[in-house]
Structure formats: structure tokens, C-alpha cells
Amino acid sequence: MLWIKALHIIFMVSWFAGLFYLPRLFVNHAMAGTGEAADRLALMEAKLYRFMAPLAVLTLVFGTWLWLGYGISGGWLHAKLALVAVLVAYHLYCGKLVRDFRAGRNRRSHVFYRWFNEMPVLILAAVVILAVVKPF
Numbered sequence: 001m002l003w004i005k006a007l008h009i010i011f012m013v014s015w016f017a018g019l020f021y022l023p024r025l026f027v028n029h030a031m032a033g034t035g036e037a038a039d040r041l042a043l044m045e046a047k048l049y050r051f052m053a054p055l056a057v058l059t060l061v062f063g064t065w066l067w068l069g070y071g072i073s074g075g076w077l078h079a080k081l082a083l084v085a086v087l088v089a090y091h092l093y094c095g096k097l098v099r100d101f102r103a104g105r106n107r108r109s110h111v112f113y114r115w116f117n118e119m120p121v122l123i124l125a126a127v128v129i130l131a132v133v134k135p136f
């Protein structure tokens with residue numbers, strides 16, 4: 001069980017590296033407008049997003065393994081799963097933004113992406129507290 005948990009945490013941390021960095025690229029991209037720098041950012045975004053998908057899947061697979069394979073449950077886990085659903089929606093929405101930027105369809109300012117960037121921070125804090133402290 002501890003090996004599964006270690007893998008769950010390793011993939012989660014790696015996934016979050018992307019969830020933190022990709023919106024930072026959006027901030028720079030929104031400031032860059034169009035041109036060579038914007039094209040380079042679009043390429044970086046697409047590559048990073050592609051790399052993040054398997055990390056997300058592996059985090060969820062090992063989390064589900066811990067949950068169902070070892071019968072770990074509780075109110076904290078249900079609250080955590082609700083937040084994980086929001087996180088997956090955030091991840092998929094990032095994919096839409098990557099496609100929008102690549103097609104030159106972004107209309108939002110860098111300020112929007114700065115705030116957008118804070119969301120995974122809040123979710124990470126809440127999920128780690130739920131999983132470690134298990135307050136209910």
C-alpha cells in the first residue's frame with residue numbers, strides 16, 4: 001500500500017508542476033500578443049499539456065487503487081473527490097485554452113490568467129489538508 005501511495009504522490013506532484021506552469025505560460029502569451037514569441041509559447045503550451053495528461057491519469061489510477069483496493073474511505077475522501085472533479089475540469093479547460101491560444105482566439109488579459117493561476121494552489125492546499133489531517 002505504501003508503494004502505491006508513494007506513486008500516487010509522485011505523479012500528483014509531477015501533474016501539479018504542469019498545472020502551475022501552464023497558466024503562467026498563458027500569462028506570458030496574453031502579454032505577447034502575436035508574432036514569433038507567441039508561436040513559441042503556443043508550442044510550449046501544447047507540449048506541456050500533452051505531457052500532463054498521462055500524469056493526471058496515473059495520479060487518478062493510483063488514488064482509485066488506494067481507495068478501492070485498500071478500502072480506505074471517509075467523509076474527507078468524498079470531499080476530496082469533489083475537489084478532484086473540479087481539478088480535472090480545470091485541467092480539461094486548460095486544454096481548451098491551449099487550443100484557443102494556438103488558433104489566435106484568446107481574448108482575455110494576462111490579469112485573468114494571473115487569477116486563473118491561483119485556483120490549483122487553493123485546490124492543492126485543500127486536498128492535502130483533507131488527505132493528511134482527515135478532519136471528518
Ligand code: HEM
Binds near residue numbers: 009066
Ligand atoms: C481519483 C482521485 C483520487 C483518489 C480516489 C485518491 C485517494 C487517495 C487515498 C485513498 C489515499 C490514502 C489515504 C490514507 O492512506 O490515509 C490518498 C492519499 C493521498 N492523496 Fe489522493 N486520491 C486522488 C487524487 C489526489 C489528488 C488530485 C491529490 C492532490 C491534489 C491527492 C493527494 C493525496 C495525498 C497528498 C495523499 C497522502 C496522504 C497521507 O498519506 O497522509 N490525491 N489518496
